[in-house]
Amino acid sequence: MPSERLRTLPILGDRIGEIEQICAKYPERRSAILPVLWIAQKQEGWISEDAMKEVAEVVGVTAAEVYEVVSFYTMFHQHPVGRHHIALCKTLSCAVCGAHEVSAYIREKYGFDAGKSISRDGRFSIEEVECIGACTEAPAMLVGEKLHGDLTPKSIDDVLGKLD
Amino acid sequence: MPVDTFEKVYLPNIERGETEWLEEYRKQGGYEATRMALEMAPEKIVEVVKDSGLRGRGGAGFPAGMKWSFLPKGVYPRYLTVNADESEPGTCKDRPLMEQRPHTLIDGIICTCLAIESELAFIYIRGEYYNSADIMQKAVDEAYEAGLLGDDVLGSGRKVHVVVHSGAGAYICGEETALLTSLEGYRGYPKLKPPFPAVSGLYGKPTIINNVETIVSVPFILTKGAEWFKSFTHERSTGLRLYSVSGHVNKPGVYELPMTVTLREMIYDYCGGIRNGHDLKFVIPGGSSVPWLLPDQLDTVMSMEGVQAAGSFLGSAAVMVLDHTVCPVWAVTNLGAFYRHESCGQCTPCREGAAWMHKILLRLENGQGTMEDLDTLASIAGDGTPNTGMISGRSICALGDAAAWPVGSALKLFREEFEEHVKLGHCPYKNKRYWMADGKFVNETFEHHPAWGH
Numbered sequence: 070m071p072s073e074r075l076r077t078l079p080i081l082g083d084r085i086g087e088i089e090q091i092c093a094k095y096p097e098r099r100s101a102i103l104p105v106l107w108i109a110q111k112q113e114g115w116i117s118e119d120a121m122k123e124v125a126e127v128v129g130v131t132a133a134e135v136y137e138v139v140s141f142y143t144m145f146h147q148h149p150v151g152r153h154h155i156a157l158c159k160t161l162s163c164a165v166c167g168a169h170e171v172s173a174y175i176r177e178k179y180g181f182d183a184g185k186s187i188s189r190d191g192r193f194s195i196e197e198v199e200c201i202g203a204c205t206e207a208p209a210m211l212v213g214e215k216l217h218g219d220l221t222p223k224s225i226d227d228v229l230g231k232l233d
Numbered sequence: 234m235p236v237d238t239f240e241k242v243y244l245p246n247i248e249r250g251e252t253e254w255l256e257e258y259r260k261q262g263g264y265e266a267t268r269m270a271l272e273m274a275p276e277k278i279v280e281v282v283k284d285s286g287l288r289g290r291g292g293a294g295f296p297a298g299m300k301w302s303f304l305p306k307g308v309y310p311r312y313l314t315v316n317a318d319e320s321e322p323g324t325c326k327d328r329p330l331m332e333q334r335p336h337t338l339i340d341g342i343i344c345t346c347l348a349i350e351s352e353l354a355f356i357y358i359r360g361e362y363y364n365s366a367d368i369m370q371k372a373v374d375e376a377y378e379a380g381l382l383g384d385d386v387l388g389s390g391r392k393v394h395v396v397v398h399s400g401a402g403a404y405i406c407g408e409e410t411a412l413l414t415s416l417e418g419y420r421g422y423p424k425l426k427p428p429f430p431a432v433s434g435l436y437g438k439p440t441i442i443n444n445v446e447t448i449v450s451v452p453f454i455l456t457k458g459a460e461w462f463k464s465f466t467h468e469r470s471t472g473l474r475l476y477s478v479s480g481h482v483n484k485p486g487v488y489e490l491p492m493t494v495t496l497r498e499m500i501y502d503y504c505g506g507i508r509n510g511h512d513l514k515f516v517i518p519g520g521s522s523v524p525w526l527l528p529d530q531l532d533t534v535m536s537m538e539g540v541q542a543a544g545s546f547l548g549s550a551a552v553m554v555l556d557h558t559v560c561p562v563w564a565v566t567n568l569g570a571f572y573r574h575e576s577c578g579q580c581t582p583c584r585e586g587a588a589w590m591h592k593i594l595l596r597l598e599n600g601q602g603t604m605e606d607l608d609t610l611a612s613i614a615g616d617g618t619p620n621t622g623m624i625s626g627r628s629i630c631a632l633g634d635a636a637a638w639p640v641g642s643a644l645k646l647f648r649e650e651f652e653e654h655v656k657l658g659h660c661p662y663k664n665k666r667y668w669m670a671d672g673k674f675v676n677e678t679f680e681h682h683p684a685w686g687h
């Protein structure tokens with residue numbers, strides 16, 4: 070029996086119609102686990118333990134199975150991130166086109182303490198990630214869902230400066 | 234600038250970067266292939282694709298028509314899965330295909346589903362491609378509305394449904410069996426083959442997996458004919474190919490070319506040569522997994538056979554070009570970090586081997602390595618050819634080989650530079666620094682960033 074809290078689904082509740090539609094697309098309901106996790110991450114910005122329990126409830130698996138999946142995929146955040154999450158590519162094509170410099174530039178200019186991945190004001194978080202499929206536009210980064218390539222100090226400021 | 238004597242079909246207007254929505258695609262005669270396929274017997278479609286010589290564009294280059302004919306007779310349902318995971322470093326050609334030609338992909342999916350008698354197709358798109366997934370979903374919605382997808386494709390009584398599915402960040406999910414386990418809602422662990430997915434794939438049912446570019450080729454083959462496709466041929470490589478050229482060329486980008494093109498023509502005629510008049514140091518010709526090529530191999534024909542004759546693989550046709558400022562030890566350490574991070578951890582040779590190699594590489598690049606380290610590294614990685622060393626050929630999937638080959642190849646080609654790191658006690662390239670000029674990031678060579686682990 071699901072607990073009272075889970076029955077009301079505080080995190081996923083208002084998206085339940087959409088979630089049911091997604092589940093119906095697959096021959097087996099378990100396949101909806103990634104799409105539903107994406108919705109959970111959108112709701113809160115990251116995936117908390119409570120969110121995993123709700124996903125388990127709606128998909129019909131155990132919370133442990135959801136955790137097993139969440140912990141495998143690098144794009145699911147298991148801790149809160151900044152209001153805007155930056156995924157900066159550090160793989161070879163970007164690395165030889167200045168990705169290290171981009172990292173240093175952003176970390177200094179946008180207020181990251183050494184070794185920290187969230188800026189002091191909580192506005193940004195940054196993660197140096199493996200190839201994001203924009204190698205011909207190196208160096209490249211994702212800010213939230215948007216891809217930015219051919220980065221220069223000016224283009225970085227144009228993008229990040231506009232965000233609250 | 235070379236004069237192209239062939240018509241570009243995949244991405245003729247790549248610079249404009251616009252999405253071709255349904256109305257525009259129809260104006261250009263779109264879904265003609267679907268109409269033709271609806272009139273053809275499934276075996277006939279397979280035959281035309283076989284005849285064209287189309288080989289998979291995802292990496293392994295397996296003949297597409299032959300794969301389709303491996304489906305066990307009379308077993309249903311069957312599934313089609315389009316591999317849009319595109320995570321092999323250097324590769325970025327499926328993204329413009331999905332973002333600019335979404336309906337050509339759907340056209341190809343319908344034709345392929347009719348050929349293999351599947352009623353349900355999945356497009357597994359890597360999580361980082363938010364925009365591609367949005368565009369594909371919108372295009373799929375348009376196609377449903379127009380009666381091209383659904384329970385009655387163009388009034389033919391045939392069913393084709395398409396589900397757009399996003400991954401969540403894992404290179405290994407590009408490997409076909411891992412992709413299927415991921416799509417089933419599990420961790421993306423590869424499985425031992427056989428059984429191959431064509432026999433037992435998604436939910437244990439016969440499943441065909443093809444790369445985006447492979448499926449996009451199908452409508453062109455049906456409408457223009459197998460002979461047209463074969464008019465671009467080098468040995469057993471037929472058709473045009475999308476090359477992603479990145480790194481130190483003046484004009485990096487995705488280039489649509491016949492596979493008769495040489496590496497020299499690609500770099501110097503199409504991509505404007507090496508930046509700042511620098512010298513070429515080495516080329517990674519088929520995505521980060523493959524052995525490297527040297528400047529004296531510029532006459533290599535960039536077909537599957539041509540690159541193999543040069544000692545490497547065309548793989549995903551991602552060509553990474555590195556100039557003389559790049560330390561090969563540093564570069565292979567960067568790739569070592571990638572494979573260490575992306576190993577799924579299921580098998581010991583790959584999991585332990587990738588981590589062990591990366592640790593040794595870090596030590597060498599940081600100037601703390603010894604000559605014994607070089608021998609140990611060679612014994613783990615092998616010599617950059619299949620089934621040498623402790624990993625290649627000993628793991629469940631090909632990621633093990635992919636982790637070993639670049640290291641073995643770098644050691645073989647640049648042994649002296651590795652030894653120099655040991656003798657000097659530091660990277661000989663480290664005296665230069667990155668600098669900024671003209672408001673751009675320019676790197677003359679590399680510096681270590683502790684935060685990056687290399």
Ligand SMILES: Cc1cc2nc3c(=O)[nH]c(=O)nc-3n(C[C@H](O)[C@H](O)[C@H](O)COP(=O)(O)O)c2cc1C
Pocket residue numbers: 288289290291292293294295297316317318319320321404405406407408409410442443444445447448630631632635
């Ligand atoms: C580690 C690894 C990663 C792979 N990544 C991809 C990928 O991102 N995209 C892709 O199409 N194929 C990838 N492949 C190849 C697939 O396993 C499979 O061969 C391919 O999707 C088949 O399609 P094709 O015959 O049309 O090329 C990868 C293989 C391995 C071993």
Ligand code: SF4
Pocket residue numbers: 405422423575576577578579580581583584628629630631632633
């Ligand atoms: S070879 Fe590596 S990636 Fe492939 S199954 Fe084994 S551990 Fe996983």
Ligand code: FES
Pocket residue numbers: 158159160161162163164199200201202203204207209322323324
């Ligand atoms: S190497 Fe940076 S996007 Fe591919």
